[in-house]
Amino acid sequence: MPEYRLTHAVTDLTGRELLAAGTRLTLPVMQRLAGEHNTAFPVCNLLNYYRVKADMLDFLRVPPYDVIFHGADRQQALFDIAGDVVMPEPVLMSLYHFRQLDFYTYRHMLLVFALSILIARELIDDRATLLQEVMAGPVHDIGKLCVPLSILTKKTALTPSEIVHLRHHALAGYVLLTHFFGEHEILAARVARDHHERKDGSGYPLGNPIDNLMIDIIMVSDIYDALISPRPYRPVSYDNRTALEEITCQAVTGSISKTVTRVLVSLNRRSKPHYSSCTLSRERRGLPPKDNVYGIKSSDSDDHS
Ligand SMILES: [Fe+2]
Ligand SMILES: [Fe+2]
Known part of the structure; x- marks a missing residue:
């Protein structure tokens, strides 16, 4: 097991x-954490949890998600699959905590979850497998519970020590989900740990090259939503085309999945062509918003997603 600390x-x-x-998150430490409580936490349905489903419907009405989810069959497929997702109660309580205190993070987690389902159903045929995989998505940023709100909602660029604290959310999520699910190496916990890793080893917390379809899907969905959504520290978000160009560029250079990026591009077209017909190029026409502090390479540390 790699050295996580x-x-x-x-x-x-x-x-x-x-x-x-x-x-140090050694195997015995993680196994003890998973088996710590004698009785499992009660599980609850995610969509039926307070206002989660109504909130998700509201979020999907806003561009560009209205285009991505355009068509009754897409929303129906989303709610059909998402409707079967259950989570241990403390996980849902943690998710809802953000609804009250950091609405951006709450909205972001639900949109990444919704988008990841739409992408996953293009790439995974078997429903049981699909359901099992997408269960990993709703709470990829749950570790932000362990990052002070003053950092999460800061309106200016973070200091180096604040960046270290923010990055803590990946391993914190891994620990929390291992504990709440009572299972070591469950996919949801690995997604929390690895969603800021990259396929070429350029991410964090370890710089591990990742090769897992569901983590690839969350990675792309996470970057996309982070680019296009309003953020406390960024006056203007990326417009949709520039965000897609940015993601395409990352796919072409090998840091994120090309296949998943093709699906995202196809979902952004009203005609919804098959993703295999979408070509990826590094050509850029749009301009990133002035003064954005979303870093992609060395300044990736500034990304609050
Ligand atoms: Fe995120
Ligand atoms: Fe994150």
Whole structure:
């Protein structure tokens, strides 16, 4: 197992410390964390949890998601699949915590989840497999519970130590989901840990080259939503075309999946051509918004997604 070490403590919603800062996430530590509670947490349906379904419907009405989800069959497929997703109650309580305190992160988690389902159903034929895979998506950023709100909602670029604290959310999510699901190496926990890794090893927390379809899907959905959505620290978001060009460029250079990017491009077209007919090029016509602090390469550290 690679050497993962926590830069900060991991605490649950009640403030209870699960692991201290400096802890190495060795196999015995993670296994103990998974088996810590004798009785499993009760599970609840995600969409039926308070206003989750109504919120998701609201979010999907806003461009460009209105085009991406255009057509009754797409929304129906989304809710048909998402409707079967259940989560341990503390996971849903944590998700809802963001609805109250950091609405951007709440909206982002639900939109990444919705988009990941739409992409996954183009690439995974078997429904049971599809359902199992998409269960990993709704809470990829749950580790932000362990990042101060003052950092999450900061309106200016982060300092180096704040960046380290923000990046802590990947391993914090891995720890929290391992604990809540009571299962070591469950996909949801791996997605939380690895969604900022890249296929060419240029990401964090470890710089591990990732080769897993669901993590590829969340990676692309996460970057896309981060680019196009309003952020506390960015006065203007990317317009949709420039965001797609940015993502295409990353796919062509090998840091994210080309296939998943093709699906995203096809979903953005009203005609919804088959993704295999969408070609990827590095040609750029749009301009990133002035003063954006979404970093792609060395300044990736500035990305709050
Ligand atoms: Fe994210
Ligand atoms: Fe993240």
